Amino acid sequence: MSKSIVKELTRLGNTDHTGLLNPIDRPLSYGTAGFRCLATDLPFVVFRVGALAGLRARQLGQCIGVMITASHNPMLDNGVKVVDPMGEMLVEDWEVHATEFVNAKDDEVAAVIEKLEHLVKEGQLNASETPQGKVFCAFDTRDSSQYLHDAAKKGCEFVGTEFVSLGLLTTPQLHYSVRCENDPTFGMAGELGYYESLSNAFNALNKNIDAPNYDKMLVLDCANGVGASKFRKLLGRIDSELLEVEFTNETGSLNYKCGADFVKILRSFPEGLDAAMGVRCASFDGDADRLVYFYRDTNGFCRLLDGDKIAALIAGFIQSEVDAAGLTGQFKIGAVQTAYANGNSTAYIRDVMKIPVDCVPTGVKHLHHAAIKLDIGIYFEANGHGTVVFSQLFKDAISQGDQDNVHLKKLQLFTKLINETVGDAMSDLLVVETILRNNNWSVEDWDAIYEDAPSCQLKVEVKDRTVVKTTWDETECTHPAGLQKEMEELIIANGAGRAFVRPSGTEDVVRVYTEGTCEENAKVLANAVAHLVQKYCA
Numbered sequence: 001m002s003k004s005i006v007k008e009l010t011r012l013g014n015t016d017h018t019g020l021l022n023p024i025d026r027p028l029s030y031g032t033a034g035f036r037c038l039a040t041d042l043p044f045v046v047f048r049v050g051a052l053a054g055l056r057a058r059q060l061g062q063c064i065g066v067m068i069t070a071s072h073n074p075m076l077d078n079g080v081k082v083v084d085p086m087g088e089m090l091v092e093d094w095e096v097h098a099t100e101f102v103n104a105k106d107d108e109v110a111a112v113i114e115k116l117e118h119l120v121k122e123g124q125l126n127a128s129e130t131p132q133g134k135v136f137c138a139f140d141t142r143d144s145s146q147y148l149h150d151a152a153k154k155g156c157e158f159v160g161t162e163f164v165s166l167g168l169l170t171t172p173q174l175h176y177s178v179r180c181e182n183d184p185t186f187g188m189a190g191e192l193g194y195y196e197s198l199s200n201a202f203n204a205l206n207k208n209i210d211a212p213n214y215d216k217m218l219v220l221d222c223a224n225g226v227g228a229s230k231f232r233k234l235l236g237r238i239d240s241e242l243l244e245v246e247f248t249n250e251t252g253s254l255n256y257k258c259g260a261d262f263v264k265i266l267r268s269f270p271e272g273l274d275a276a277m278g279v280r281c282a283s284f285d286g287d288a289d290r291l292v293y294f295y296r297d298t299n300g301f302c303r304l305l306d307g308d309k310i311a312a313l314i315a316g317f318i319q320s321e322v323d324a325a326g327l328t329g330q331f332k333i334g335a336v337q338t339a340y341a342n343g344n345s346t347a348y349i350r351d352v353m354k355i356p357v358d359c360v361p362t363g364v365k366h367l368h369h370a371a372i373k374l375d376i377g378i379y380f381e382a383n384g385h386g387t388v389v390f391s392q393l394f395k396d397a398i399s400q401g402d403q404d405n406v407h408l409k410k411l412q413l414f415t416k417l418i419n420e421t422v423g424d425a426m427s428d429l430l431v432v433e434t435i436l437r438n439n440n441w442s443v444e445d446w447d448a449i450y451e452d453a454p455s456c457q458l459k460v461e462v463k464d465r466t467v468v469k470t471t472w473d474e475t476e477c478t479h480p481a482g483l484q485k486e487m488e489e490l491i492i493a494n495g496a497g498r499a500f501v502r503p504s505g506t507e508d509v510v511r512v513y514t515e516g517t518c519e520e521n522a523k524v525l526a527n528a529v530a531h532l533v534q535k536y537c538a
């Protein structure tokens with residue numbers, strides 16, 4: 001950890017890490033990614049979140065996770081989020097408690113803790129024995145992460161709950177471990193269990209498949225994040241006849257000019273990666289919960305295969321395996337996207353593949369909730385964050401069916417290969433590679449399943465991004481009044497397309513997304529909308 005950051009954190013967060021006192025004069029809110037801001041603002045926040053997680057663990061008598069990361073954000077940011085017992089995001093009413101706890105003035109903290117202790121007691125009344133609960137905590141490679149981990153430990157111990165440090169992990173590895181700890185049928189908690197389960201499933205799904213169009217060589221941009229060392233460990237358990245990886249961006253500046261977010265937004269190659277034509281490349285983000293693919297086309301341009309294309313690839317594979325296994329029509333299969341999904345991906349999945357598509361607000365918790373209503377719920381955000389979830393009904397059917405049916409077997413292995421708890425770049429990468437080999441596809445074959453509608457994404461810096469408000473599904477802007485109307489006039493003047501804006505939950509910006517008749521047209525529209533945002537937010 002760099003000495004200056006420790007010094008600064010210590011100054012702001014008390015020497016013993018407790019940071020109980022709130023030195024911030026602006027409200028913080030538990031959003032899609034938990035609390036996220038400059039690391040120097042976080043010690044007291046993480047201390048309180050550690051305490052909150054400890055109370056939640058005791059309320060349920062189960063293991064709860066605390067992840068310290070700011071994902072794709074720059075090195076100087078950090079964040080903290082809580083993982084609920086099944087590896088899912090924190091339940092909504094506890095998000096409200098978290099916001100209240102963190103914003104409590106110094107003289108209000110005791111009352112908030114008392115209220116939460118009351119919830120713990122209520123939880124314990126409903127339990128047959130007094131549950132203890134524990135907290136698993138992990139962190140990413142940021143300079144501030146270890147320090148903040150210590151603050152979480154102090155907070156958790158402050159409320160008397162056992163704290164177990166899992167050290168440096170990817171975010172999805174922590175989600176997976178929490179789930180396994182509470183539900184051992186899911187797998188073995190911890191890094192080793194994770195590697196075993198994924199590599200066994202991958203090796204079994206890929207062996208003895210003759211796929212001349214599939215090239216086992218992949219170039220991987222690790223965003224200089226935690227995914228680099230963790231994917232090396234996972235790869236060490238994978239048959240080298242099946243997959244070879246050239247690693248780039250392993251130890252440089254975190255997320256700087258590289259990583260999934262950089263490649264997705266700029267649609268260009270990350271720094272440090274110069275791929276030859278047609279070579280399959282992939283990018284993780286800083287905490288390895290997002291994945292995008294890309295390659296250099298015959299014109300030398302970077303072609304992006306984002307979360308939408310990954311979703312379409314997975315949906316096609318699952319649908320054909322379900323049909324081949326003789327299960328057609330027996331289970332509800334669906335895809336879940338957000339308003340950011342490329343219009344042509346939605347049309348392809350819904351109209352060509354005939355798989356229903358649901359649209360929900362940004363944030364993995366919204367996608368996850370919609371997906372678990374299905375037997376096979378495929379959810380992906382365009383930014384590369386997504387996974388597949390299966391109902392118990394479906395899992396029982398594939399495990400109790402005819403074990404000589406190779407397609408049932410494949411589906412069983414697939415449920416082990418994908419990390420159902422949350423979007424996971426390492427697991428999703430192995431899923432994509434498996435499907436490409438099974439389909440005997442090159443990256444160009446995959447890219448050709450549909451053509452993306454020309455689109456553009458921009459970030460607009462404004463004084464206060466929270467003045468921008470949208471409808472539930474984020475497709476229309478409700479505030480500031482007049483902005484939506486002027487945007488619609490711009491779309492008409494532009495000749496075609498769509499446009500929407502929303503405040504980011506992880507960065508101090510308003511995001512603009514447009515689609516148009518061609519790249520230039522989408523870009524012109526995006527720039528015009530960005531000017532409108534600046535005007536209305538001035």
Ligand code: G16
Nearest residue numbers: 032033071072363364504505506507
């Ligand atoms: C987090 C959430 C993602 C969501 C993203 C949105 O991503 O986990 O589900 O898509 O925030 O960010 P924004 O609101 O800035 O567009 P991550 O990868 O940063 O944890």
